[in-house]
Amino acid sequence: MSEWTSLCVAVSLFLTISILAGYFLYSGLLSDIIILTGSSPIRKLMFVYKFKEGPYKKCAELFKEANRIGPELSCIGIFYDDPTKVPGPQCRCAVGSxxxxxxxxxxKELLKCYETAGFKVFSFPEVTHVVTTSxxxxxxxxxxxxxxxVYPRLESYIKDRKLCAHPFLEIYSNDVIHFMAPLARQGDFYVPEARLAERRLPEQEELDSDSEISGADSNSECSSGTGIFLSASRETSLVASSTRSESIRDNGYANHTGKSSRDRSLVETDWKRNNQERDQFKKGSSQVSLDRVPHLLGAVGGEE
Incomplete structure (x- = not known):
């Protein structure tokens, strides 16, 4: 009798393990994760949300609340911070439908129900460049x-390709979870509360002071609230920063002198040429005239 009991227990245990293994396999335990860079899996959208600061594991209640009001709608979560870099209580997210x-x-009726429950309305544009997987x-x-x-794969993919992708979106449809991070127009994906609560990492503060670009307000620059912050190694980001800085310096010069950077270049060229002529004159050249020098000296002096 004891042998029969042991056999039954062994069979039950095997069946239980098999069922659990099958359940987790069906849930996606070994599903392929193919990460792509390209068009967004979603078009422009309007959604309702509640903003929350705190550990992401506490977002489940917001998902449940949104789903109770509109069970047939896809849920969405936008996550603005990397929980490995930002303390849990300061992590920002927006969750809704x-x-x-x-x-x-x-x-309109459903929208009114959400607004009555305290949800706010926001819209995202359709973007052509995202990092995405399902x-x-x-x-x-x-x-x-x-x-x-998914997230370790996304982080590795973004880091290996030196991309700047933020924030991270999770969109839950009936049978697929879309994970997505825009590579362009990123500032459009920050709800107002996320902008107000934005905090800067020390290294990003130093980077922004050098590049004169402010994180989330730029369409393609990284902010400290990103899920993965990689702008320091992103070549296109550095090019954009350099171009912006040059533009600011040229504009400041033009505003101060009333002349464009092209005019300044011409003046500097003339100045160098006349310096050469002056040197030649000192050496005894009779073919050089210094008539233009006082005028240029006055122009340059006025520009300073």
Missing amino acids: IVSEGEDKAD FPHRTVFSIPLGVKR
């Missing part, structure tokens, strides 16, 4: 499995 996509119109959304375990498996 997508009420319309593309040219579709939002249901993960099966089949069971309740698909969400933690997706988060644990």
Whole structure:
């Protein structure tokens, strides 16, 4: 009898393990994760949200609240900070539901229900350049499995290619979770509360003081609130920063003197040429005239 009991226990244990293994496999445990750079999987959209500061694990209640009001709608979460770099209580996110996509119109009655519950309305543009991947959304375990498996791959992909991608979006449809981070127009993905609560990392403060660009306000620059902050190694970002700085310096010069940078270049060229002529004159050249020198000296002196 004891042998029969042991056999039953062994069979039950095997079946239980097999069922659990099958369940987790179905949830996406071994699903391929293919990360792409290209067009967004979603069009421009309007969504309702609640903003929250705190550990991301506490966002589940906001997802549940949004889903209770519009169970047929796709949920969305926007995460602005890297929890490995920003303390949990300071992590920012916006969670809610997508009420319309593309040219579709939002249901006014449903929109009113969300607003009554304290949700706010915001819109995202359609962007042509994003880092994106998808993960099966089949069971309740698909969400933690997706988060644990996708983000390390995304971070490695972005770092290897020296990209600047932020913030990170999670869009939950009936059977798929879309993970996405825009590579352009990133400032358009910051809800007003996220901008107000924005904090800067020390290294980003130093970078911005050098480049004269302010993080999230730029369409393609990284801010300290990004899920992955890589602008220090992003070649295109450094080029943009250099171009912006030159533009600011030239504008400041033109505003001060009333002349363009091209005019300044011409003056400097003439100045150098006349210096050469003056040197030749001192050496005894009779073919050189210094008539223009006083005028140029006056012009340069006035520009200073």
